[in-house]
Amino acid sequence: MISLQEVTKEYAGPLRRAASGRVRALDEVTLHVAPGTALGIVGPNGAGKSTLIRLLLGYLRPSRGRVEIDGLPPRRYVERHGIAYVSELVAIHPTWTVRGALHTFGRLGGLQGVEARARACMERMGIGGVADRRVSSLSKGNLQRLAIAQALLGPRRVMILDEPTSGLDPEWVMRLREVVAEWRREDPLRVLLVASHNLDEVERVADRVLVLEQGRVREVIDLRGRSEAAAAYRLEVEPAEGAPAAVRAAFPDAVPEDGPPFAFRVQAPDLGELNRRVAGLMADGVLVRSLAPERVSLEERYHAARAAGGEARP
Template sequence: MIVFDQVGKRYRSWQGREVRALEDFSLEIAPGEVFGLAGPNGAGKSTLISLLLGFLGPSTGMLQIDGLAPRRYVERHGVSYLSELVNIPPAWRVTSALRRYAILAGLPSHEVHARVESMLETLGLEEHRSKRVRQLSKGNLQRLGLAQALLGEERVIVLDEPTHGLDPVWTQRFRDVVDQLRRPDRVILIASHNLDELARLADRVAIIDRGRLQRVVDVRANERTVTEGAPYRIVVASSDTRVGDVFPGAREVASGEFEVRALSLADINAGLVRLMQSGALVRAVYPVHSPLEQQFREAVGVQVSAGREESR
């Protein structure tokens, strides 16, 4: 449904310096997928989304949605879009803003009222319906942005940092909303810094860095794999020197919490058996980084040295 074929985007800064925001980017996203985009700040995620909506044109390569150039697709069908910065004129009121966007989304006049009311309820904006946009808190503004995105029934949904500014309750509700939006003929693209969120929502995640696609992670398959050499945390009942005896190089990061690394899964299991046989009470064992986070760290080259993390 969405095809990026060797897409590149170059800007020229006002000083005349060439900035390569995206290079040689190729990717296909199929209908029915919830697709994640992850990458450090400045990796090229926003440029990619602007290209997908036709707000920017590619410098090289080809990009299509359903066989159409992005701008042409958007003007024919529309895209449900929540931008990272929710820009709505501050003098507009919540309800009138949604009415306006509903009309522009092409909803028939007899459906506008019901749809707007439904969105106000779904996103908990009823009590703010008469407020001006400038009076909304960050979280409420984010929900208004999401509400305007979901007014139509578009087949492409693009959400850029959708839970930015949302409290934990609304972050969870957002996940419920995305689950309901899944449809076999629909693509949902979510760009986020929150890898935990992408791991929960997305089927696949593209990791971008320095304008290049570093890797595409199949989230479900990735969850079942164990990365050799990934750090694990072992939590024991109390500070226990036996952990250091069993796992040479183990580092106590907090009272009773040890980080062990560069071990295979078999080594960890064997060590745990020895530890428990020696009388230690193990409370928890878990990977320091989730599988997706581990992939992300490898892809963008995050180094861990002497207990301090350094990116590149």
């Protein structure tokens, strides 16, 4: 669906070009996003996230390499099919009303039944009550919800959200998650790209996460397999005198964890072995309080990817 082949983007005005002072925002980025994927884009400031998004919208052209969406150059794709987009900085004519803005975007998008669509989107995003207010008088949160409503107007196959939770209160952050999940369910082939500094939010909506740093792909983290059998587990047992020794007997590499006493990080090669060892532990009279796969959060993986440094991995 979306393909970037060794894409490099350099910024340089005429003076900088003369002085060879180019700024390389993206450096040989190669990426393939299959239909149906939700891709998170994370990275520190200046990593190239915004540049990547602007390339995908066709607002920028790559200095080298090729960007394609559905086999078309991005601008041609957008002009033909449109992209549902929520920009980091929402800029809408301040004199337009909320309803007028949605009608305008709908008509520009060549949609049928614009009024009904606009009404539905306003209701969905909870801005029906401010439908006749001017954009200039909207709060940051309502403006963000208006931007999301316009992205939901048309039946687009690609959605790009740039810091979508910016300005939203916790309730609307949660509702946005539902809206996005619903949008994906309507057509399983739809592609969602979410750029955000909020790693927890990205982890909740994305299948894969692209870690960018200094314009290079540091890592692509696959979150889809996170619920599969984990190699490490957190085991907590009822405090008892012989419990730690019994745990170490069952799990020779058990490591006591910080925090509550009688909690250990244990490892097992597979689920069968894990169950056998836990059964043995229980047979020894140890009461198991909890056993849970060790969950490595996106935040930990993100920091690990950044700390790894060295050559970026496509």
